[in-house]
Amino acid sequence: MLPVPFLGSLSPSPALTGRLLMAGGTLLLGQWVCADVLHLPGGGLGLLAAGAGVWWLSRPAAQASFKAPTTLPAWVSQCRQVLDQFDQLETQLGVEALRAPREQQLEAVLNHSGPLALAVVASEGVELPPSAWFETALLGASSLSLSMAKPLSTAAESWGLPEVLKQQDALLFLLPLPLRASDFLRLDDIPVDQPAWLLVQGGLLDQQPGDGVDVGRRALMAQLPERWHDRLLLWDGSSQGLRPLLQPIHRLLRQPQRSLDNTRQRLLASLHRSWQGELEQLRRERFRALLQRSQWLVAGAVVASPLPSTDLVVVAVGNGLMLREMAQIWNCPWRAEVLQVAARHLGGAALAQGVVEWSGQALLGLAKLDGGSWLAAGALQALSAAYLTRVVGASMADWMAMNAGVAEPDLERLKQQAPLLVAKAAERERLDWSGFLQQARDWAQSGPSLRPG
Template identity: 60%
Template sequence: MPVPSISTIKLIPSIAGKLALAGGTLAFGSWLLSDIVHLPGGGAGFLVLGAGAWWLTRPSKPASFSEPSSIPGWIRRCELVLAQFSELELSLGLEGLRSPREQELDGLKAQQAPLSVGVVISEGATHPSTPELQAALQGANPLDLCIAKPLPVVADAWSWPQELEPLDVILYGLPMPLRAADLLRLEQLPTDRPAWLLIQDSLQDSREARQEALSCQLPKPWCDRLLFWSGESADLRRGLSPVRRHFAQPARSREITKQRLLTSLHRRWQAELEQLRRARFRSLLQRSQWIVAGVVIASPVPSVDLLGVAVVNGLMVKEMAQIWGCSWSSEVLQVVARQLGTAALGQGVVEWSGQALLGMAKLDGGTWLAAGLLQGLSAAYLTRVVGVSMADWMALNAGVAQPDLEELKRQAPLLVAKAAERERLDLPGFADQAKEWLKTQTVASA
């Protein structure tokens, strides 16, 4: 594929033209303000007026999630998510969505556990004994020392055990030479978490050379968190001095841990909330797509027109706004749906889905009606793609008072392309649903 480039010959006239236009505008504006309007300092005044006009007409930036920077801020965020679970309880007719999560948040707010250090190694590695660690970490504040079970070096997933999540500090003992399993495990440990790498070496080795060698193998954020230990107790205490300094302010250490736990809780709740919303949306989408198919078949047109199913899609979009808690006006919702629908038609979703569904219909002789009702099936598939891309957009803008429609124009093709790709993988499932729907239509017509 050729590398895109910019022609220098075309660029120079463009820049010269813009500079000439800007200079002419500035000269004309200066003459106009000084000689005609008699405004003192015409050139400077013109520049000030131009800057003011640019400030008033500059494009607005889309609203984004503002991450809290304190414990009360994260608690308020979690309480907002709890309110959304309560709304889903009412809309879905479910029970037990809010109560257990509210108890979890209350327990986290009232947590007064002592400071803790977790020591973790992989199978085959060694760590200092418990008395040596207790003596090396001894300071002004009491600490709980937790020795975790060795982590397996052969595993399907490299995530860290959940039991280590509440601990304030983690010491990860790395063997020398480094193994691939330890590096894979290290990639799953967030760099913003208080953690150090404990490495045992001999006194004869040059630690500067060892640290330089490790810097070439470890991810960059961990190169400044290396703690060396020669095997002697006195050397271990010197090596663990950064950990003791971390606990010099116990209130600050507890605050860091509690804020990290609240952040993780909020992230997990948002994922669970989105999963519930997607389940509700799937049932809504399946109902709406076959209503659209019925409307198109009842009023056949030469091509699938988005306006022909605007009423059904409009009702679906309103219900989707209730699911995601979007307080947008009906006009905004219709603009978003129309923009995504136009992008889907522009990418040829209808033409591709029509050919694919016709090919799948020929696989089974009992579904010969699919060829005659292909137009309705294509309309249903178009509704499916537009609905999924709309759900992705609402998930990205949940909690935003007013979405940025200009940003939507830029993102609509990508949202539709991703939704079409996901639904393309689920096309056999859609074809099975189409067969069941066709059978019901055959029975109803008979």
């Protein structure tokens, strides 16, 4: 990517000088090839227009920063915005509106109140101590709702953590030894921001390979993710040993209102993620109609363009108009510069991966088989531009879906992700190549007025 030199420096760097000489030489060579070899009218102007398109794709990325909601009122506002998005898309698509049950889900989270709820849980085959032991150990703390959860099944189809446990204010997980696959998966499924601790009987560590509890503890910690290292509680198995061990839970109970607010905020974030999944299906339906319209608008503009080499600029402008509507569908209130930077990254990745060349070769091969009955030579560039729009639009939709709602769009990360996003989108669109060709036939037959002459 061509760097922008510092304005205070009048002496260009050697690397910049070399790139400028290379660019100048390429323009002069291109002018000679277009004008004297290929005898294309306006070759120089067309080459400059193409150079402008390349410059547009390679400008430095603008930085953008967004902050996810960090307070309870902000999360409530964010969820209500998603409800409005549902209303808008469901109305446009003519499907049944489901705002009432979603409002009930939101109110259920907001009505979450004390006392604080602590669940003690273990996997199948692990015996839970009597609940009275925990009640005695936590005596004197703020009011607490203690529940001894049913043993979690070790069957492969139910290795996730039940939703009812994710709604608890805190978790105490009795860990069996040796660890099983289901235990690792459930530990990964516990929300990172949910207060949770692991309780392990020290006597079980003596039974593990090694020389005593300390060696067994180090071996266990080597198996556990780092987030659990300071939340591992070694228990001697007696009722008296529980009270000093559960001091972290005591500290949590001393601030009940803060803990309840944190739980509401965590549950709102989870509800928002769930709604985003439902909303994404509606967005994709709306997006496909927009993409189909945009790709043929770009194709028509390319056909009507007097200079073939301006196609890159036309595609960039056409995609820019499409991205604005996509931002509305995905409820992304980002600046136009952010959308342009994202389009440049994805468009550049698509060109680097040869999307245009692949589609052009495929269309040429089809033209040979079809005898040129519908694929006119002048429409070849237009169809390649339409396919480029299709791939860039699909990859942009994937990126917007990843950054919709409260997620913070990271343009530097997009620069790294762009090749993979484009590759996946291109692969999906290739699977629907026959559908694209059928749409191309319909466009070619219904759009002769767009062609010059």
